[in-house]
Amino acid sequence: MTKKRFLLAAAAGLVVVSGCSSAGLKAGSANDSKQRTVKVMFAESPSQKVNNGSPIQNEIARLMNIRLEYEPIAASNYGEKKKILLATGHLPDIVQIEKQDVNDFASSGVFLPLMDYMNRGLMPNFKKQWDALPDLKRLTVDGELYGFPAIARNEAKNGFGPVIRTDLLEKHHIPLPRSFDELLTALGKLKQLYPDSVPWPIRKGTSQLLAAAAYMMGSGYNVSGGMYFDKDVEGGKFVYGPATPAFKQVLAYFQKAYSMGVLDPDYPVTTQQQWTEKLTGGKSFFFLDNSGFGLNFTRDLRKSVPEGTFQVMPIPAYKPGSARAQLYPTTFSGKMFAVSSKAKDPEALVKLIDWMYSEQGSNLMNFGVEGVHYTLDDKGQPQLKKSYVDRFVRAQPTPYYALYSDLGCCQLSFTPWYSNTMSQFQIEKMTGNWDALNEQYWQIVASDPAYGEQVMEPPLTKQEAARVQEINNRLNFILNPEYDKFMMGLKPIGEYDAVIASVREQGAGELESIYNSAMSRMIR
Template structure:
């Protein structure tokens, strides 16, 4: 299952190509143990610890603990005291926006690339460019992951991206359904969206209190954006990019487009309206958090989702405690009524998420030095695997989780996530250059199979990953801010109206498209494609 360059990964809600091989990151020691004579990032160990307020979201599958192994080891090895400030993923975007708007950032804050693009010019984030020559490990990570250079603003680097060295699976916005119920009710396995609709109707008849299809807000996108992205792309159009801008990259044309201009987009919204009207679509799709979404799917309240496939293995574990035959399974990529057959996968990696340092910090050199260490071999091993000999061993050059550690958590719904929570490791923990090698032997069988099928769909040209934004000029960034302000507000209030209200599509669609043009949709397309042309 392990993939190196040219392979794939998934950590929680995101997916990516692998970075470098295990020995590919220099600047550190060959063990996770500190090198002899290694000084802490705040000076000698006898000095007062360097305190860093550190904020990121807490993933619903992995609690962020203030006394994790990583937190304690960082204090021991580097004399750095991490003061974690965690916020549930469902509320994080609002909290982050408030902190940025009021310039009350913690020392280190996890942001999206869109935040850097929009606010780097304000001076609230530390410009890391002058420190690059003092960051050998981060420079090596950039060399191994040149896509990091696309996160620069006017040639300057403001963030430490969440890179990935080794990981386990590929996931995306693809269809997953309760196949045991299809079998029980003699419902044919859907191969098209029309057949999926017919299957949902029969599920609703058998379970009238259910909403067969449920969705959620996730990855910085609203519930509406996450839902429409999956279905609109599958129908041959699209909705937002990875940051929520109302354009998407169209692979068949190799350019950015505004989805609502295409008839396929209208077809997708018409389909969703039909599901909503017949109570086949969960009416909470606009507000459901990841936690609420997971509870519905793991308790038999809903039977279908078009989202991160990896969650299905956990849903199966929960459901099978009550019904041993209960089973979610991945469907083949479904076809629209016009014969379009494609799916949308998560980004190749987490480079669209970065830690920024507040420009107000009093000791930027020391903080930058510490974060650079986290990209070193010692830092990677600690933040990915824990402490050698205590949590993992090295066998033939690869990390292996100790059996006794796994056995402590084997009864959890997601043992490996529980282990990472205790360690404070991985993408959803404190790793900046994560290596998921120890997870490979413990992956659930179905998760491995789904991952392989998703990768095959990409190879077969039936699935495509979210595209990175191109690099914009200052004038383009300012214009995008202005255009998005007026267009996003309009789109937010009208899209749900079309999904929920009878007659709205028939009566108001043409005017909706006209209003989108007047509010700058074509200009956003042009700006994106002009920027894209410069990097071809």
């Protein structure tokens, strides 16, 4: 977007400069007042390092007189750091949160309520998303919205999926597994053939493994607790996964995988970097996680193993005739950006974030400066400039992550209406990294009927949210130390029945009632 077009948009109310000064909306006045610094805290992915002073930050400073100062926290520590700040109320101006944080902390007054700003017409761009996506109302507590949801833009379907070394299956005449039992058999054969291998490594510990795998195996789990929506239980209802016999079977499966030497013995403590090195270094052959990693892993693996190939599999059946998986949300990503209730001039921050939901704002936040980093095609859609993309052809960890880091853009940055696959596809095609493997990958995912959309949690009242937090804290305290004991075989799986009884007595059933009642109330 040219400066002239931007200022015309500003005059229409799409942008705000520091302090909401009306003079700041006039051409040529961006430097007439003192520049405001706005601090933004969010999780930093190891794949995309934060580049403070990025072209996007500089352009916002030039056009709006607002300097965004990013305060990245390593993703592995973000949850703990965030909860400490939320509990003490010492927040930066804007902070990345999730729905559970809203449930847990909205009543404390730490977040700026947003509905009044929207009702007063100060959030016109977000209001379009709100009206077009009814599920966003599920993010409220007592009808109040406390954070701007990160919403995907033109996202291709994708999700947690099983990825395996198909070259090794072919080399050793091992059939492609069609069920989880067959998967364990195949990985067991590879362990026998390669005794020093760890066929199935994990990143980010036990919660990540269970969140990725439990639903596919007939139960369910999420990283903040055990509650999930199960389409196959009584026509569809919320279930507390760890308090069910189905979850016991998930733990039994991993206990067997661990005893066979298939599951990495270091799975509870393996970092993402170690996980990547095991897979790309030829020590590991399978993962169940973000399946798109397999495309990059293949390229790195082929530096030492020319025929090496990681490819996503159709979702294996957890019982005869039953296979299921959940797509990543193609609208709401799961994270939100909340404004601190103590921030100075909150209206300016609300208008700033609202502008990021406009097409002009989203173009800047995802593709950089028009004419410098991208141009618009004949349909008005942004297309990255090849001269810019070519700078990252050999960049690590991948050309697209390196470009995102340079720009300060897209899903893993402070980007409320974000691009992910839309820009990734452009970059991979321009850099020559789009090949038959990519085509096959996206075709497998798109054509697999096992994938289904996730069901978002229903909106709760403040009283319900407080009770949910209380019960979740109690149950997590009971359950978190138990999972590894069963998975590692330190406890016989039969003893998990006592755990089920205990957590149901301690509130799992009440949690299910709260969520299902809230769902019924919402759809009435």
